[in-house]
Amino acid sequence: METLVIEKTDKIGGTTAYSGGGVWVPCNHLQAQQGISDSPQDAATYINAIVKEGAPASTPARRAAYLEFSPKMAQFLHEQGFEWNLDLPYPDYHALEPGASLTSRSISPAPFDLKTLSGNWQSQLRRPTDWRPVVTSVEARSPLRLGASIGDFIKTAQLAVLRPLWAMMRGKKLAATGLALVARLLHTNLCLGTKFWTDAGLNQLLTSPAGDVVGALVERDGKVLKVQAKRGVILAAGGFARNPEMREQYLQKPTQTEWSLTAPEDRGDAIRAAMDVGADIALMKHAWWMPCLIDNGKPMLDVYARSFPHSIIVDQSGRRYFNESECYCDAGSNMLARNGETPSIHSWLILDSRHRRKYMLGQLLPGLTPRSSITSGFLYKGSTLGGLANPIGVDEHQLQETVNRFNKFALDGVDQDFRRGLNPYNKTFSDPSHRPNPNLGTIERGPFYAVKIYPGDIGTKGGLVTDERARVLNR
Template sequence: MVDWDAGDDVIVIGSGVSGLTAAFAATSAGLSTRVYEGAAEWGGTSAMSVGGVWIPVNPLMAAQGVRDSIEEAMEYLENVIGDAGPASSIERRRAYVENAARMANDLAQHGFRWRRASRWPDYHSDLPGAKLGRVVEGDLFDLRRLGAAADTMRKPETLPPIPLLGGDIADLVVATRSRRGLVAGVQTAGRAARGLAAKRRLVGMGQSLIGQLGLICQQLEIPVQRNSPLRELVEVDGRVQGVVIEQGGRLRRIFARHGVVLAGGGFSQNAELRRQYQPVGAEWSAAIPGDQGDILIAGMKIGAATANMEGAWWVPVVLPPNGNRDFLVWERSLPGSIVIDQSGRRFANESADYTTFAQQMLENDKSVPTVPAWLIIDSRHRRRYMFGGVPGGYTPRSWIKSGYLIKERSLEALSQRCGLPAAAVRATVTRFNEQARRGVDDDFGRGSTVYDNYFGDPSHRPNPNLGPVEQPPFYAVKLWPGDVGTSGGLLTDEHARVLDEAGEPIRGLYSAGNSTASVMGLRYPGPGITLGAGSVFGYIAGRHLASVAGAIPGSEAVVS
């Protein structure tokens, strides 16, 4: 007999998008729910993200006359993922695709304001089933609506303090190079000015996503208790009946009448687990410090199965002097840039999506040293385009002085500074420049897809992604295989129930987000996949818990 200190119908561990959506789904169905967050701030990595959520057949697509279907989304996932094991079973993929729009609509009915990034393509845009604008994000949100909770929400450290929208980023990067970019820049500045004039704390991206979810949870009177890390899952007679939470140095046993939802992130910052399962450690991860794998370890201790432990949401990162882990997206995709390994040769399409590109870094490193790789740009690139949040034409002295960004008048001198074979670098750049002038990358197809072009320069011809690297001075920076979270973890079914080693559900235990093995396997099909899978399976977990408790009809509310 366990001596419980407190209890609710549902206990949720983690206050990111997965946890808050799970809490919303369970509470709106009539169950009492409480969220426990291990950190001093709530919102998790989600609050620091771009905030996009991949929602096939989303309601905004239909409202704008854009056709999509469950079948097309399933076809696309099959073409991208293929056979990726039980974590990415057909049943789990269908559960995602069929419940994504339901979740978005349900949140909208509770006041969530979505907007569609209509031009943002699926990342493998050349494959059948791909679409534009399956990603949605939260509209601008006034943090004042959260009251005191706004001050304890996690804030991004690297983004400028202006109300940005994720769907505008590609245009803002080339604000001085295209009419659409100029319009996006003027609109962003106007929103910021109007917000300041009205004394509003306007935010976009992950801050809006988490802020709006937090407001809905406030309105539903869902408590979110910070500084309350999970220490143990309590299993009685083969069923998870509660958790052990540490608060103020004291261990408290919390009863969960109907179930526990684990939604507290992965193990990106756990160097020991990273080295056990993955080719790199935690030193280049951009995930929050609390991403230590506590939830994963607690699940494994009671016999939960795991899958895809080698997986992460890989991104190429740079290490600026301020100590951040900044990941590069457009910088390597715009004209006047090239990425080479330590032999001085290209190894991938620089305009590929960040996860694919970082995976190719790791794969190439098996035969040729590629960790780090080198991004080389010329003066035209540095003059025209934003780099790491710094506008074109301005290069901080600290970047050059610290050696973070190496600058030289010739490729030969640059190669010597970087420890690269100068003859090989010159030969690679010469070949690349010849192809760039023709606008066709014969080696890796850079600039040949809708996704490549999305982060290109629309004013550059004949290929918005290809431009010669030829105008001195030249710059070089090291690229490392970082991540924004791990994508392997506890194995779950289409109802988000955690499975044991025999493939059977562990009664009373659910999981969503980066604590689970991703439904996308080891691939990254499109923008908002991480937040999409986390939120949708959090929603599925909450609804399934309610259906099992008899609060809602299960067959209609969970998975068709």
């Protein structure tokens, strides 16, 4: 049997190459190796608590199939030489739900030497658009809070300076997170004989008289080629986050491609091709929402800055409206829901001088706030909260009232409004050196700063409905 992968661009990796590279795999072999208890029953309890019975595109059989085969997938790749890490600690996103793991069910690739790839394959990998140190998602926590403690500073120096230096001395070129995931999968497939065509776009799916998909028309080098499939066609081409027409048709409003952190080519080609031959679709109004900051037209994901102490998010009336440390998808959903009541797109990330001294903000290093970041309109600055409120168009008295209330919570260590920092998942994105609550810190030391924050995304969720054997179902 021959396997052919077609990629419509000249780069392999798609949005995955920009990602943290994490894969949610309950009962994986790494948990067992580290003595972490997990069970299919607990994982099923968690899924059932999150995805309610009768939810679109979900059945008990499909959930059971995922729980059965995802650990087998991870083990199979391991046996082919794919090196995984257990992301520890990384609690489940909804860590207070029954069946949730408070340790980790997330695995990601170990850093990978790109020079392992033969020929020109290294140059054909899609690269992240921003500079990143060679760190795993878990290791990234220290660089993002570089100024918070001596321990974080030392750890950052080891990761960002000593690791690449040691790799260079050994003639290695290391990659981590999503780029490592793509590179390792590419390397594994090449070793197994998989063929790849780049600059080869899906034009149309071919069907038999009975309606089965038996191949595809592929556009390559200016020609349309007919590719017959003996064992099936797998569609693994993401969503439609960069397709403005599909966003307007399906997603919650307002919606902008400029807020998306996905690859530019994520335009729904596979979904539309399958719909053309009668495929059923579901969940098309949903996305993997990701609050983002925009600097000079470039969106930057915000997982940590909004979650660290000395910060809050307010709507355009100056009021808080959700737990800023909750998982990115829920945070984006809350921004969209709030906008139906009070203008909240954009919202404002409000922080004080201690946040700027200790933590990363977008691409700004701790303690470094160049004037250009303010003159460009990315960052707003005020010596007082009142002085900040006016230029951002927020009522001064309401903002002060919101901050005063929040500061009381920060001193007590308990967010009485939204329970921020009381969820194990929240603490994953916190400053453990801060007390009493690692996610809460008063906002009282000027100068004060504000940044526009939008409901960006890292991809759309909707797509083709399948059965428990991954077969696409007809409408």
